[in-house]
Amino acid sequence: xxxxxxxxxxxxxxxxxxxxxxxxxxxxxxxxxxxxxxxxxxxxxxxxxxxxxxxxxxxxxxxxxxxxxxxxxxxxxxxxxxxxxxxxxxxxxxxxxxxxxxxxxxxxxxxxxxxxxxxxxxxxxxxxxxxxxxxxxxxxxxxxxxxxxxxxxxxxxxxxxxxxxxxxxxxxxxxxxxxxxxxxxxxxxxxxxxxxxxxxxxxxxxxxxxxxxxxxxxxxxxxxxxxxxxxxxxxxxxxxxxxxxxxxxxxxxxxxxxxxxxxxxxxxxxxxxxxxxxxxxxxxxxxxxxxxxxxxxxxxxxxxxxxxxxxxxxxxxxxxxxxxxxxxxxxxxxxxxxxxxxxxxxxxxxxxxxxxxxxxxxxxxxxxxxxxxxxxxxxxxxxxxxxxxxxxxxxxxxxxxxxxxxxxxxxxxxxxxxxxxxxxxxxxxxxxxxxxxxxxxxxx
Amino acid sequence: xxxxxxxxxxxxxxxxxxxxxxxxxxxxxxxxxxxxxxxxxxxxxxxxxxxxxxxxxxxxxxxxxxxxxxxxxxxxxxxxxxxxxxxxxxxxxxxxxxxxxxxxxxxxxxxxxxxxxxxxxxxxxxxxxxxxxxxxxxxxxxxxxxxxxxxxxxxxxxxxxxxxxxxxxxxxxxxxxxxxxxxxxxxxxxxxxxxxxxxxxxxxxxxxxxxxxxxxxxxxxxxxxxxxxxxxxxxxxxxxxxxxxxxxxxxxxxxxxxxxxxxxxxxxxxxxxxxxxxxxxxxxxxxxxxxxxxxxxxxxxxxxxxxxxxxxxxxxxxxxxxxxxxxxxxxxxxxxxxxxxxxxxxxxxxxxxxxxxxxxxxxxxxxxxxxxxxxxxxxxxxxxxxxxxxxxxxxxxxxxxxxxxxxxxxxxxxxxxxxxxxxxxxxxxxxxxxxxxxxxxxxx
Numbered sequence: 001x002x003x004x005x006x007x008x009x010x011x012x013x014x015x016x017x018x019x020x021x022x023x024x025x026x027x028x029x030x031x032x033x034x035x036x037x038x039x040x041x042x043x044x045x046x047x048x049x050x051x052x053x054x055x056x057x058x059x060x061x062x063x064x065x066x067x068x069x070x071x072x073x074x075x076x077x078x079x080x081x082x083x084x085x086x087x088x089x090x091x092x093x094x095x096x097x098x099x100x101x102x103x104x105x106x107x108x109x110x111x112x113x114x115x116x117x118x119x120x121x122x123x124x125x126x127x128x129x130x131x132x133x134x135x136x137x138x139x140x141x142x143x144x145x146x147x148x149x150x151x152x153x154x155x156x157x158x159x160x161x162x163x164x165x166x167x168x169x170x171x172x173x174x175x176x177x178x179x180x181x182x183x184x185x186x187x188x189x190x191x192x193x194x195x196x197x198x199x200x201x202x203x204x205x206x207x208x209x210x211x212x213x214x215x216x217x218x219x220x221x222x223x224x225x226x227x228x229x230x231x232x233x234x235x236x237x238x239x240x241x242x243x244x245x246x247x248x249x250x251x252x253x254x255x256x257x258x259x260x261x262x263x264x265x266x267x268x269x270x271x272x273x274x275x276x277x278x279x280x281x282x283x284x285x286x287x288x289x290x291x292x293x294x295x296x297x298x299x300x301x302x303x304x305x306x307x308x309x310x311x312x313x314x315x316x317x318x319x320x321x322x323x324x325x326x327x328x329x330x331x332x333x334x335x336x337x338x339x340x341x342x343x344x345x346x347x348x349x350x351x352x353x354x355x356x357x358x359x360x361x362x363x364x365x366x367x368x369x370x371x372x373x374x375x376x377x378x379x380x381x382x383x384x385x386x387x388x389x390x391x392x393x394x395x396x397x398x399x400x401x402x403x404x405x406x407x408x409x410x411x412x413x414x415x416x417x418x419x420x421x422x423x424x425x426x427x428x429x430x431x432x433x434x435x436x437x438x439x440x441x442x443x444x
Numbered sequence: 445x446x447x448x449x450x451x452x453x454x455x456x457x458x459x460x461x462x463x464x465x466x467x468x469x470x471x472x473x474x475x476x477x478x479x480x481x482x483x484x485x486x487x488x489x490x491x492x493x494x495x496x497x498x499x500x501x502x503x504x505x506x507x508x509x510x511x512x513x514x515x516x517x518x519x520x521x522x523x524x525x526x527x528x529x530x531x532x533x534x535x536x537x538x539x540x541x542x543x544x545x546x547x548x549x550x551x552x553x554x555x556x557x558x559x560x561x562x563x564x565x566x567x568x569x570x571x572x573x574x575x576x577x578x579x580x581x582x583x584x585x586x587x588x589x590x591x592x593x594x595x596x597x598x599x600x601x602x603x604x605x606x607x608x609x610x611x612x613x614x615x616x617x618x619x620x621x622x623x624x625x626x627x628x629x630x631x632x633x634x635x636x637x638x639x640x641x642x643x644x645x646x647x648x649x650x651x652x653x654x655x656x657x658x659x660x661x662x663x664x665x666x667x668x669x670x671x672x673x674x675x676x677x678x679x680x681x682x683x684x685x686x687x688x689x690x691x692x693x694x695x696x697x698x699x700x701x702x703x704x705x706x707x708x709x710x711x712x713x714x715x716x717x718x719x720x721x722x723x724x725x726x727x728x729x730x731x732x733x734x735x736x737x738x739x740x741x742x743x744x745x746x747x748x749x750x751x752x753x754x755x756x757x758x759x760x761x762x763x764x765x766x767x768x769x770x771x772x773x774x775x776x777x778x779x780x781x782x783x784x785x786x787x788x789x790x791x792x793x794x795x796x797x798x799x800x801x802x803x804x805x806x807x808x809x810x811x812x813x814x815x816x817x818x819x820x821x822x823x824x825x826x827x828x829x830x831x832x833x834x835x836x837x838x839x840x841x842x843x844x845x846x847x848x849x850x851x852x853x854x855x856x857x858x859x860x861x862x863x864x865x866x867x868x869x870x871x872x873x874x875x876x877x878x879x880x881x882x883x884x885x886x887x888x
Contacts, residue, residue, distance in 0.1 A: 022617040029615055032647060034558045038527070058546065060645045065625045071646050073554035079523035080558050083482070098544070102502065102578040110517035114478045114524050133641040134546040171473055173466040176736040181509045197577040201504045202515050203476060292620040 005378055005414045006231075006264050006385030006427055007405075008091070009044040009052040011037065013069040015392035016270050018299065018355045019290035021067060025392045031071050034080055039394050041081040044088055047401030048415050050426040051089030051120060053213075053233075053387065054078065058098055058131040062302045066295035075107050082115035089423030091120035091213055097146050098126060098135045101156035102196055108210045109161060109202045117206030117422035122213040122233070123224075125150050127329050128302065143330060147220040152193045154212070154228050159187035161209045162434035163199035179203075185436045208432045211423050217245060218323075218330035226252035230429050231264045233387045235335055235360045242267055242382030264384040264427055267377065268360030271370045272391050273399040280364040287391055288352045296351035299358065303332050313348040316340070332359050357389050367403035374404075375413060449822055449858045450675075450708050450829030450871055451849075452535070453488040453496040455481065457513040459836035460714050462743065462799045463734035465511060469836045475515050478524055483838050485525045488532055491845030492859050494870040495533030495564060497657075497677075497831065498522065502542055502575040506746045510739030519551050526559035533867030535564035535657055541590050542570060542579045545600035546640055553605060556649030561866035564655035566677070567668075569594050571773050572746065587774060591664040596637045598656070598672050603631035605653045606878040607643035623647075629880045652876045655867050661689060662767075662774035670696035674873050675708045677831045679779055679804045686711055686826030708828040708871055711821065712804030715814045716835050717843040724808040731835060732796045740795035743802065747776050757792040760784070776803050801833050811847035818848075819857060 010016070014026035014036075021028035030036035044052050054074040061068060074092035082090055090111065094104050104121075111119040125146035126132075132140040141149070168183035187198035214221065214229035225232050232249060236242040245267075250260035272287075274280030293313055301308045305326055311318065323334040336359055340350050356362035363373050377383040390396025408414040420426050454460070458470035458480075465472035474480035488496050498518040505512060518536035526534055534555065538548050548565075555563040569590035570576075576584040585593070612627035631642035658665065658673035669676050676693060680686035689711075694704035716731075718724030737757060745752045749770055755762065767778040780803055784794050800806035807817050821827040834840025852858040864870050 019620075021615070021622060022620060028617070028622065029613075032557050032613075034527075057645065060628070060643055064623045064628060066620055067622045068647075071554075072557065073551050073646070075520055076523040076551055076554040076558060079520040080527045083478075083524045083527035099547070100542070100579055103543070107517050107520055110520040113476050113516065114520060130641075133639070135544055136639045138639075169473075169476075171465070173472070176463075176466060176510055176734070176739075178465060178472065178511045179508045184504070184508060195577070195580045195582075197574075199504055201501065202517065203512075290620070295620075 002412070005374065005408060006266060007047075007049045007414065008266055008385070008387045009040070009049050009397060010268065010387050010389045011040050011052055011054055011393070012389070013071065013393070015396060016357050016389040017287045017391035018067055018069070018295060019287050019292070020392040022290040023287060023392055025395050031068065034077070036394070037072070037077060037081060038084045040397055041085050041088060043394060043397050043401055045085050047405045048418055049088060049388075049401070050385070051091050051423055052081070053091040053122065054093060055122075056093035056095070056124070057128065058095060058126060059128060059134055062130075063295045063298035066292040075111060078119070079111055079114055082111065082118065087118075087418040087421065089118045089120055089211070089426055090115055091122055091211070093122040093124055095124050095126040096150040096153040097141065098131065101153050101194055102160065102200070104153070105157040105160040105200055106202055109200060109205045112205030112207050112210055113202070117424070119205075119207070120211035120213050120231070120423050122215055123150060123154060123228070124215060143218070143326070144220060147224055149193050150224060151227070152191045156187070156189050156191070156194050156196050158209060159189055159435070160196070160198050160200040161204060162436050163187050164203040165434045165437050166204055166208070169203055204434065207422050207424050208434065211427065211429065216331055221331060222249055222252055225249060225263070226256040226258070229263055231266060231427060234265065234267050235332060236267045236382070237335060237339060237361050239377060239380060239382055242377055243380065246382050262429055266385045266387045267383050268357060268387040268389050269374070270357035270360055270362040270389040270391055271396070271400055271404065272356065272362060272364035273367060273370060273396065273403060274364070275366065277365050277369065280366065283391075284356070284362070284364040288355060291351060291355045293348070293351065296355060297347075300336070300351055300354065303329050303336055303359070305333070308347065311347060314346050316344075316346060317350065335359050356391055360389055367407050370404050371407040371411065374408065375411065378413065446856070449818070449852060450710060451491075451493045451858065452710055452829070452831045453484070453493050453841060454712065454831050454833045455484050455496055455498055455837070456833070457515065457837070459840060460801050460833040461731045461835035462511055462513070462739060463731050463736070464836040466734040467731060467836055469839050475512065478521070480838070481516070481521060481525060482528045484841055485529050485532060487838060487841050487845055489529050491849045492862055493532060493832075493845070494829070495535050495867055496525070497535040497566065498537060499566075500537035500539070500568070501572065502539060502570060503572060503578055505743075506574070507739045507742035510736040519555060522563070523555055523558055526555065526562065531562075531862040531865065533562045533564055533655070533870055534559055535566055535655070537566040537568055539568050539570040540594040540597040541585060542575065545597050545638055546604065546644070548597075549601040549604040549644055550646055552654045553644060553646045553649045556651050556654055557646070561650030561868070563649075563651070564657050564675070564867050566657040566659055567594060567598060567672070568659060587662070587770070588664060591668055593637050594668060595671070596635045600631070600633050600635070600638050600640050602653060603633055603879070604640070604642055604644040605648060606880050607631050608647040609878045609881055610648055610652070613647055648878065651866050651868050652878065655871065655873065660775055665775060666693055666696055669693060669707070670700040670702070673707055675710060675871060678709065678711050679776060680711045680826070681779060681783055681805055683821060683824060683826055686821055687824065690826050706873055710829045710831045711827050712801060712831040712833050713818070714801035714804055714806040714833040714835055715840070715844055715848065716800065716806060716808035717811060717814060717840065717847060718808070719810065721809050721813065724810065728800070728806070728808040732799060735795060735799045737792070737795065740799060741791070744780070744795055744798065747773050747780055747803065749777070752791065755791060758790050760788075760790060761794065779803050800835055804833055811851050814848050815851040815855065818852065819855065822857065
């Protein structure tokens with residue numbers, strides 16, 4: 001079978017560019033309007049994209065005065081979008097640091113039923129002190145501790161999804177037997193972080209388990225992905241970095257005893273699309289012009305975990321510690337500091353480079369040029385697909401779907417119609433069997 | 445203004461009668477089918493009902509072999525129903541014992557935006573040991589402790605909803621000011637149960653705060669309702685009990701310094717509807733005949749907190765302790781034990797009486813007879829409306845909407861069209877002002 005691209009629409013307010021809301025192509029009032037997101041979902045589905053995706057954080061951003069990119073809670077928004085779409089996958093971010101596995105497993109199972117098997121979970125560990133203080137804590141747990149908790153959290157969630165075998169519901173009205181409880185299992189988990197008896201209070205969803213997605217590219221993050229992830233969102237600025245990450249992830253997946261072809265790697269790309277290259281460059285320049293430096297500095301300070309307020313914009317970044325000591329966005333920290341060093345950027349230049357995608361790769365050009373970049377990374381061992389981050393919404397997504405997707409289809413790189421119904425089918429991934437299937441465990 | 449009824453559709457799988465799934469009028473396979481619930485929502489909206497409501501528990505029921513009445517997680521299901529309805533209110537149950545106020549406040553605010561101001565929160569404290577063991581606990585906290593936590597939980601949630609004043613979003617593209625942060629407030633809550641800095645990460649919803657609903661009728665529950673609730677679901681078997689509860693609740697609401705006309709009391713009613721009284725009685729008998737005693741005993745044991753397994757069905761209930769010592773469903777315990785004593789019921793008779801509504805009042809009759817009962821309680825100081833619990837679904841709800849609602853309309857007791865857009869407007873309740881409005885607090 002020919003290998004084909006997987007494309008995910010990363011939805012973010014009225015655009016990924018931090019100044020998109022100020023640009024005449026957007027209406028910032030739509031950030032709280034569900035119809036905006038329904039429009040986006042329909043556009044993405046019109047493009048036969050694999051999935052759409054919502055990031056998440058558990059606090060207001062560092063500087064809400066100048067922008068609030070995400071407003072809706074992902075699971076409720078995706079449930080609403082499930083009702084107005086038929087095929088597209090729906091990936092929600094949920095933190096393992098400030099949630100409980102029973103609630104999380106249950107909500108994803110509920111969404112999987114609601115959507116007919118289209119849900120995925122982007123597993124994150126949260127990164128900000130300002131999130132911790134909303135959840136009874138004075139400080140944010142350390143990076144390694146968060147990943148330890150995340151692993152146990154996902155272990156429990158998998159047990160809970162599996163706790164109802166696929167054939168548990170029998171509906172025997174004559175005998176009065178609704179469920180075969182020999183196929184429903186207590187999970188009886190007792191670990192350092194969690195004690196959960198189970199079973200889950202919702203039967204197994206159409207996909208068995210949601211698609212598991214992961215997005216951190218630190219050493220802890222890659223190790224976690226190697227063990228659990230079926231799709232990986234990553235930020236890579238250069239083809240060489242993309243190839244390096246791709247190879248390293250596959251190496252670790254193989255070492256973890258899994259088939260690397262069953263883990264899809266999707267770097268982020270923010271396509272700034274114009275009818276000509278000059279038009280695309282002009283749009284990029286317009287957006288950069290609208291950046292509010294105070295906001296951009298607050299964002300950058302958040303990524304680096306260092307307060308940059310008051311530093312001269314036309315000077316360099318200050319000396320910063322090694323990434324291994326960073327407790328927040330460890331891989332993003334490394335990417336940003338390397339970018340600044342490699343290209344000898346001033347702070348002003350750096351925030352201009354980051355405004356379009358918070359460290360993700362920005363490509364401005366014609367539809368053909370953008371398709372060229374996608375094809376290059378896809379064929380040169382740097383990507384199985386892309387996480388599409390339109391700078392402005394809905395227009396930037398519509399441009400991608402209406403002008404870039406047809407080029408990719410014409411090149412035989414992307415589907416013209418959905419052939420599957422579930423998110424796993426779109427990504428070409430198998431439906432997991434319950435770990436309890438054919439077991440001899442005592443029923444719940 | 446004429447006082448009119450408020451009617452809520454309490455949705456529960458394929459029916460409130462515990463044996464509904466065995467009856468030919470239902471298809472039990474629809475319990476995991478979102479289209480079933482979308483159909484129910486559309487039927488309720490066709491009947492211009494105020495709202496629909498989902499109960500919740502955080503474990504599988506006591507005996508899933510013979511029935512699982514609720515499957516979907518309420519917030520995700522309601523988000524999906526919001527997308528296919530326009531007017532009807534959407535009330536979700538969420539426990540304060542096993543959740544965090546930041547998550548809960550946020551999800552309800554998200555749903556309020558998603559639904560255009562149609563969301564309500566049924567605040568519960570959970571009641572079962574089998575829920576505790578799914579959340580890192582060996583035992584369930586005591587009744588009074590749960591209510592103490594619930595009060596602080598709601599206090600925090602209200603602060604979070606209020607943390608964005610209504611005029612906080614300004615979208616000044618020229619100046620680059622997205623939000624007026626003088627109108628966004630840290631809540632800085634530090635209490636015995638919760639430390640939450642805030643502000644919430646979603647602006648204030650169309651209703652300001654969701655409608656607050658409460659459903660426990662124990663002394664702790666009534667005191668809680670008097671302080672917080674805007675609508676109260678209750679189970680009362682006789683007109684006298686209904687009048688007593690109604691008067692007592694209003695007395696306590698007044699004592700708490702609130703206007704009792706702004707707290708709507710809705711007793712549950714399970715209407716078994718027939719073209720003639722005999723047809724209705726026959727349907728009730730058919731349903732009772734299908735009860736699985738093992739399941740009913742497990743349910744009753746759960747309500748009473750006493751294991752009744754193995755007791756002779758044709759004997760009486762055993763001696764039971766006073767309700768004040770009960771740690772689970774305190775008011776329901778009292779109702780059930782009084783019912784059994786008053787009518788000298790055997791266990792078999794008692795489970796037959798409870799099968800239709802778990803302690804709620806079952807009324808079998810013609811549409812006119814059911815309307816008569818509704819009118820009687822409404823005009824005689826026992827109810828502001830009703831929580832409608834159809835024995836089988838969707839048919840029982842369609843019968844109510846198509847046959848009982850027209851009678852209530854003809855009598856001038858119920859609306860013929862929606863006149864408002866939000867749930868608060870349907871219930872005739874004001875939109876709360878943010879506690880921070882016009883305050884001089886320092887911005888976040």
